[in-house]
Amino acid sequence: MLPNHPSEMLTTRFVLPMLAAIGLLAASNSFAANAKLETIISPAQAATADRPTIKSTADHSKFKLLDRDFKTGPEVTKACLTCHTEAAKQVQHTKHWTWESTDPKTGKVRGKKNIINNYCTSPVSNENDCMACHAGYGWKDEKFDFKAEQNVDCLICHDQTGTYRKLPGFAGHPVYKRVEFPHGSGKFVEAVDLKKVAQSIGMPTRSNCGSCHFFGAGGNGAKHGDLDSSLKHPGKYLDVHMDEKGLDFSCTTCHVTSHHEVSGSRYDAAAAVKGPAHIRGKKDETPASCQSCHSNKPHHEAMLNQHTEKLACQTCHIPEYARNQIGTESSWDWSLATTMGLDGKPMAYKDSAGRRSFDSKKGKWEWDSYVIPEYRWYNGYSDYKVIGDKIDPSQTVHINEVGGSANDPDSRIWPVKVHRGKQPYDKVNNYLTVQHTAGEDHTALWHNYDWQKAIAAGMKAAKLPYSGEFGFVDTAMTWPITHMVAPKHDAVDCAQCHSKNGRLQGIEGVYMPSRDSNRWIDMIGWTLVVLSLFGVLMHGALRLYSSKMKGQHK
Amino acid sequence: MSSVNRVYLYNRYERFWHWSQALLVISMLITGFEVHGSFTLFGFEQAVNLHTLSAWSLLTLWAFTIFWQFTTGEWKQYIPTLKKVDAMVRYYVFGIFNHAPNPFQKTAEKKHNPLQRLAYLALLSMISPIIWGSGLLYLFYSSWASLGLDSYLSLGVVAVIHTAGAFMMLAFFIAHVYLTTTGHTPTAHIKTMITGWEETD
Numbered sequence: 001m002l003p004n005h006p007s008e009m010l011t012t013r014f015v016l017p018m019l020a021a022i023g024l025l026a027a028s029n030s031f032a033a034n035a036k037l038e039t040i041i042s043p044a045q046a047a048t049a050d051r052p053t054i055k056s057t058a059d060h061s062k063f064k065l066l067d068r069d070f071k072t073g074p075e076v077t078k079a080c081l082t083c084h085t086e087a088a089k090q091v092q093h094t095k096h097w098t099w100e101s102t103d104p105k106t107g108k109v110r111g112k113k114n115i116i117n118n119y120c121t122s123p124v125s126n127e128n129d130c131m132a133c134h135a136g137y138g139w140k141d142e143k144f145d146f147k148a149e150q151n152v153d154c155l156i157c158h159d160q161t162g163t164y165r166k167l168p169g170f171a172g173h174p175v176y177k178r179v180e181f182p183h184g185s186g187k188f189v190e191a192v193d194l195k196k197v198a199q200s201i202g203m204p205t206r207s208n209c210g211s212c213h214f215f216g217a218g219g220n221g222a223k224h225g226d227l228d229s230s231l232k233h234p235g236k237y238l239d240v241h242m243d244e245k246g247l248d249f250s251c252t253t254c255h256v257t258s259h260h261e262v263s264g265s266r267y268d269a270a271a272a273v274k275g276p277a278h279i280r281g282k283k284d285e286t287p288a289s290c291q292s293c294h295s296n297k298p299h300h301e302a303m304l305n306q307h308t309e310k311l312a313c314q315t316c317h318i319p320e321y322a323r324n325q326i327g328t329e330s331s332w333d334w335s336l337a338t339t340m341g342l343d344g345k346p347m348a349y350k351d352s353a354g355r356r357s358f359d360s361k362k363g364k365w366e367w368d369s370y371v372i373p374e375y376r377w378y379n380g381y382s383d384y385k386v387i388g389d390k391i392d393p394s395q396t397v398h399i400n401e402v403g404g405s406a407n408d409p410d411s412r413i414w415p416v417k418v419h420r421g422k423q424p425y426d427k428v429n430n431y432l433t434v435q436h437t438a439g440e441d442h443t444a445l446w447h448n449y450d451w452q453k454a455i456a457a458g459m460k461a462a463k464l465p466y467s468g469e470f471g472f473v474d475t476a477m478t479w480p481i482t483h484m485v486a487p488k489h490d491a492v493d494c495a496q497c498h499s500k501n502g503r504l505q506g507i508e509g510v511y512m513p514s515r516d517s518n519r520w521i522d523m524i525g526w527t528l529v530v531l532s533l534f535g536v537l538m539h540g541a542l543r544l545y546s547s548k549m550k551g552q553h554k
Numbered sequence: 555m556s557s558v559n560r561v562y563l564y565n566r567y568e569r570f571w572h573w574s575q576a577l578l579v580i581s582m583l584i585t586g587f588e589v590h591g592s593f594t595l596f597g598f599e600q601a602v603n604l605h606t607l608s609a610w611s612l613l614t615l616w617a618f619t620i621f622w623q624f625t626t627g628e629w630k631q632y633i634p635t636l637k638k639v640d641a642m643v644r645y646y647v648f649g650i651f652n653h654a655p656n657p658f659q660k661t662a663e664k665k666h667n668p669l670q671r672l673a674y675l676a677l678l679s680m681i682s683p684i685i686w687g688s689g690l691l692y693l694f695y696s697s698w699a700s701l702g703l704d705s706y707l708s709l710g711v712v713a714v715i716h717t718a719g720a721f722m723m724l725a726f727f728i729a730h731v732y733l734t735t736t737g738h739t740p741t742a743h744i745k746t747m748i749t750g751w752e753e754t755d
Contacts (some may be wrong), residue, residue: 227580305601306696495598500591511710514591514598518714525721532725536732543736546651 019261033334061199070194073137073173076148080148087405088149090260096135101267110267114386118399118477122387122434125461129168129438133212160200160486164192192306207232209251219356225321225328225371225417226483238323240487256287264288271380299347300326310510312412314482316492320370321417321481325353326367332421335472337363338449361446373415373481375504379404388464399477406509413507417479424455428467434458563665571619572747578612588719609620609689634675635668642669660752677726685719688712
C-alpha cells in the first residue's frame with residue numbers, strides 16, 4: 001500500500017517502526033535500554049507524529065476562495081480582504097505603504113518619497129521602477145490612489161513559495177506574462193502562479209523582508225551593509241540570533257509587529273534604551289532594541305555594564321558589517337554617469353568580486369566587505385534633507401545628520417556606515433536635483449544619457465523650478481548599523497578602542513583610559529621620574545668614585 | 555676586621571608584608587602605566603584585570619598589616635620627628651662620600667631614620683590618599699550615579715589625579731630602591747629585609 005496522505009505517510013514511515021522498536025527494546029528487559037528509550041521517544045513526542053506542520057490555524061490551500069486562477073495582484077488582495085477585513089486599512093497607515101515619515105521634532109515630512117537618498121536619489125518620476133519595492137500595486141505617478149484597498153500588496157510579505165517577485169518597470173506589479181528581463185538581455189522571467197502563491201500564505205520570513213531590504217539601491221547588500229541575502233540562511237558567525245542552526249530568528253522576532261505596524265525604524269530610532277529587559281504584560285515601546293530582551297546591564301562584570309551608559313550594544317557586538325563576500329557599497333559617484341566607452345557606446349563592468357563597478361547609466365561605485373564602522377554620537381534622531389532643501393555646494397552635503405552628543409543623556413556612541421558619493425544639483429537654486437532616470441522615454445537618463453533632459457523631467461515631476469544649470473556636489477549619508485550581531489567571542493575587544501588611534505579616535509566628550517591623557521601631567525610626571533633616576537645615578541656614581549679614591553689613598 | 559653585632563629587626567610577618575607589598579606595587583605600576591597608554595605589555599584588558607586584582611590584594615594585605623601595626627605597637631615606628639633630620643641630610647649630601655659614619659643606627663625600637671620617617675609620612679599622608687582616593691573612585695565609576703557623585707566628578711579629572719599620584723609613587727619607588735644600597739655594603743639593607751637580621755659594625 002502506498003501512503004497518499006501526509007499524515008498516513010508519517011504513520012507508515014515513523015510511528016510504526018518506532019512502535020516496533022519500543023516492542024523490541026521492552027523485550028530486551030534491560031533497565032539501561034529502557035532508560036535510554038525514554039529519552040529517545042517520550043509519550044509527548046509520539047503524540048506529535050500527526051500534528052499539522054503549519055503553525056497557523058488556517059491552511060490557505062484549503063480555502064475555496066483562493067482556489068482559482070487570479071489574473072492580477074489586486075484580485076488576490078480582494079480575496080484576502082474578504083476575511084482579513086482590516087488588513088489593508090492597517091497597511092495603509094504604515095511607512096511600507098505611504099513611504100512617508102513625519103519628523104517628531106519639526107513636523108517635516110520625510111520618508112522615501114520625500115528625501116533624496118545617496119543611492120538611486122529619488123523615486124519621483126521613476127515610480128515605475130522604484131515601486132517594485134512598494135507594498136502595493138500601480139504606483140506609477142502622483143495620481144496613485146493611496147485609499148484603494150485592492151492596491152495593497154499582501155503577497156510580497158506573506159508569500160511562502162519564494163516565487164513571487166516584483167521587477168523594476170511594472171509599478172509594483174509582479175510579472176503576469178513571461179517577459180524578457182532585463183530588456184534585451186535574452187533572459188526571461190516566468191509569469192507568477194498567483195494561485196499557488198495565494199495558497200501558500202504565511203507569516204513573513206527573512207526572505208520576505210529581504211526581497212526588498214536585502215537589495216536596496218538595486219544591488220545585493222548595496223545599501224545597508226548590515227542587510228544582504230546572506231541573512232536568508234545565516235550561520236552563527238554572521239548573526240548570532242538569526243543563526244539558522246541555532247536561534248533562527250526571523251526579522252519579526254525583534255521587529256515585533258502589531259496591526260501591520262512594524263516596530264523599529266531608522267527615522268526615529270531608540271538609540272539609548274535603559275532599564276531592565278521587558279516582560280510580558282508590560283507595554284513594550286522598543287521591542288526591536290537589544291535591551292528589550294537583554295536589559296541595559298547584560299554583562300556579569302559591572303565595568304562592562306558601565307559601558308552601556310555611553311555605548312550602544314552594537315558598537316562592541318557588531319565588530320564589522322558586510323561580513324561576507326557580498327559586501328556593501330561605500331560610494332556612488334553619479335558624476336561619471338553618461339561617460340561612454342571608447343566605441344562611444346554605453347558600457348558597464350564589475351569589480352574583481354563580481355559587484356557592479358561602473359555603468360554608463362549610473363556612474364561609478366566602490367564596494368567593501370568586512371567593513372569596520374565609523375562611530376558617531378547618536379540619539380535616535382536624524383535630520384534629513386528633503387527635496388527642495390537648500391544646500392551649500394562648497395561643502396559635503398549630508399543627506400541626513402545623526403543627532404546627539406556626549407552631553408545628551410539619550411545619546412550613545414553608535415557604529416555607522418557612511419556612504420559617500422557625488423550627486424547632481426541645481427547650481428543657481430542650490431538644491432539637489434530630482435532626475436528622471438528609469439524608463440524607456442526620451443527624457444530618461446538610462447535611455448538617452450542626457451543629464452539636462454533627465455533633470456528637467458525629474459524637476460518637473462517634483463514641481464520644483466530648475467535653472468538649467470547643474471553641477472555635481474559631494475554627498476554623504478549616515479546609516480546606523482544594527483544587524484549582523486556577532487557571537488560574543490567575536491565582539492570588539494577593549495584595546496581596539498582603549499588605545500591611541502583606536503576605533504573611537506574621533507569621538508569627543510568622553511575620557512577613555514589609554515586613549516586619553518593630560519599632556520601636562522604626563523610631561524611633569526615623566527620629568528619627575530627622569531630627574532629621580534638621574535639623581536640616584538649621580539649619587540651612586542659619586543659614592544663609587546669616592547670609595548675608589550679612598551682605596552687609592554690606603 | 556671589626557666585631558659584628560647582629561640585631562633581629564624584621565620579624566616574619568613584617569618581611570612577608572614588605573615583599574608582597576613590593577610585588578603588588580611593582581605590578582600596579584606596570585599595569586597602571588599600561589592602562590594609561592604608556593606601553594603595551596599584557597594588553598589593555600589583562601592590564602586592567604591585573605591592576606584591579608593587585609589593588610584588592612594590596613587593600614587586603616593592608617587590612618592585616620594595620621591590625622598587626624596596632625596589636626604590636628609597631629605603628630610608633632612611623633611617628634615623624636625632626637630631631638637629627640639635619641644630620642641625616644648632611645650625611646646623604648656630604649658624609650656618605652667621605653665615609654663618615656651614619657648618624658643613625660637602626661635598633662629594633664627605632665627602625666627608621668628621621669628622614670625616612672618624613673618620607674613615609676609624605677607617602678602615607680599625601681601620595682597614598684591621592685592614589686587610593688582617585689583609584690577607588692575610578693574603580694567604582696559604574697556606581698557614581700547611584701552614589702550621587704556623577705554630577706560632581708568627571709572621569710577625566712579622576713584619571714589625571716590618579717596618574718599624578720602614580721608618577722609620585724614611581725619617583726618614591728626609585729628613591730626607595732636606591733637608598734636600600736646605602737648600607738655598610740650595597741646589599742646589606744636588602745639582606746636584612748630578607749633574613750630579618752641587621753649586621754652592624
